Amino acid sequence: MASSPLHPSFADSACRHLAYSRKQKSLGLLCSNFVALYNRDDVDAIGLDDAARRLGVERRRIYDIVNVLESVGVLVRKGKNQYSWIGFSGIPKALQDLKDSASQESLGQDVQDPPTKALEEEEDESINQGTDFEGEKGTSGLDSATVNSAAGSGAKPALEQRREKSLGLLTQNFVKLFITTDADTISLDEAAKILLGDAHDAVNMRTKVRRLYDIANVLSSMNLIEKTHHADTRKPAFRWLGLEGRQNPETGAPVPITTFAKQPRKRSFGTELTNVESKRPNFNLLSDESKGRAAVLAADLVECNRMAQQLIQGPKGGFVFGPFQPVAVKREYVAVQKGVEREKVSDWERMAAAFRPQYHNQALSDLFTHFVEAWNSWRHSTSFL
DNA sequence: ATCTCCCGCCAGCCT
DNA sequence: AGGCTGGCGGGAGAT
Known part of the structure; x- marks a missing residue:
């Protein structure tokens, strides 16, 4: 990894996360991943155990998320341990x-x-x-x-x-x-x-x-x-x-949150990967081997979480949709963006060609491969718009 | 020093 | 009785 042309933020995050970082465990990030995981057409029922397991957090944190989301109508409690996804x-x-x-x-x-x-x-x-x-x-x-x-x-x-x-x-x-x-x-x-x-x-x-x-x-x-x-x-x-919602910071185009629709039946990037290490690590108690594993995993998770967050919020806080953007948003947003985006496409392609993070976790590698394929598919489809 | 907020204990409800 | 739910505040990372 050291010799590859890393995206600066990736290199930075990978270096910084040899130690515990509470930012990677925030409720906000967990919520982003929760939404990325369940905001899909094929999702109806949500089990709290399932969510906790897939997001790698304790049930307690899921309660926090669902209680807030339920208050704004994103999901509804059906019964013990069971919620229904309503969506945005x-x-x-x-x-x-x-x-x-x-x-x-x-x-x-x-x-x-x-x-x-x-x-x-x-x-x-x-x-x-x-x-x-x-x-x-x-x-x-x-x-x-x-x-x-x-x-x-x-x-x-x-x-x-x-x-x-x-x-x-x-x-x-x-x-x-x-x-x-x-x-x-x-x-x-x-x-x-x-x-x-x-x-x-x-x-x-x-x-x-x-x-x-x-x-x-x-x-x-x-x-x-x-x-x-x-x-x-x-x-x-x-x-x-x-x-x-917010206006797109570059174009000023409004991207209302109401235009969010459920994601298509595709696997979402940024899922099943939050906070695998559920506790603040006590490094004094960890063996050298454990320390190494934790650091490697943390670096992978950092990058995945960062990209998942960007899929939802965008790097500057505005919405920046990738290949999984909701259909409703797709046309208006892409239309506005078209001119600007065209100029940047070659840059993205260059970066995509060069950027190949080496995940140590096989599941994350698979996920990244899937993301690349989906990205290519999306690029292909938008070229007809 | 202060702000921010993760974390998990444990009380109380539900099945 | 055991599992589920979630209020609560200690305390540690971030600024």
């Missing part, structure tokens, strides 16, 4: 439902205290459907169960208190913050304060912010939000991108 097409309805419920909550804000039990049941159901829950009113039409969750919740039953703090509900209220206010950017501190209502003591704030980081990372990987800074304070904050 489920997002618009989920967002509309959130908007509707927020405005309803605002309208009824001063009327009366709702019957808690009934609301709870309704909320449970809505959580299971990923959208459209109703609740007591709070700031900005937020569900006050979450807003008040840190207040101790008085004599509420344990189960209810637990649900009030769920990642799913927090996700929905976080999203509502964006879609019901005019704020251009919201920092996680601000969000936590709002969502905590009057109960933002230091400990609750810290916990809530931690969860918001988890949520923000997943939503960022879906391009529903993007990380940015407050214009004046330069403090880290998030901006809502929503259904418009």
Whole structure:
């Protein structure tokens, strides 16, 4: 590998990942790989065990992902250990439902205290459907169960208190913050304060912010939000991108997330490969042989993950579709890109001809070979557009 | 030093 | 009883 003309980022990542890197284990990257794995025509049911095994992570992490994705309508829980894939097409309805419920909550804000039990049941159901829950009113039409969750919740039953703090509900209220206010950017501190209502003591704030980081990372990987800074304070904050997604950074062409369709029945690149080493390695405890294996595997995974991420988000954050781009996007995007892309094709071809990473894992080698074949097939098909 | 957020313990629910 | 679910916060990597 050392003598081959490596892509700079690959050489860089391979060198850096002789040690543990938490970036390769982020929820956002895991979410990207999760989407790459299941956003296909032939996917309907998703088993949590299957997802955990194929992505090489513990079940616990899959729960985090699916709870957030369910809140924005991308999938829906069918039963124990089982989810149904809805896809990106489920997002618009989920967002509309959130908007509707927020405005309803605002309208009824001063009327009366709702019957808690009934609301709870309704909320449970809505959580299971990923959208459209109703609740007591709070700031900005937020569900006050979450807003008040840190207040101790008085004599509420344990189960209810637990649900009030769920990642799913927090996700929905976080999203509502964006879609019901005019704020251009919201920092996680601000969000936590709002969502905590009057109960933002230091400990609750810290916990809530931690969860918001988890949520923000997943939503960022879906391009529903993007990380940015407050214009004046330069403090880290998030901006809502929503259904418009981002504009392509080079052409300015909008690439709405709503145009995502399920992937064709092809094996997706960037799947079955996240985070094979599930633990922070304690290198003091590893044998030399294990250290070598871990380093080799990490380097392979780094590159695969990077490319998988690019398939979804693109190197600069904009969408850059490869051979698996959704059909709906294909025509408009390729048409806009055509002129620019033509100029770059020869560069890509040169790079493709020269770039042959030597994966030590046979499955990854197979995957790369598949990717190259798919790329060639895609190039061939787009030459007729 | 502060921000970020992975990780896995373990309580509580479900089957 | 055993498995599933997911809240929670310690603590370590990143900046």
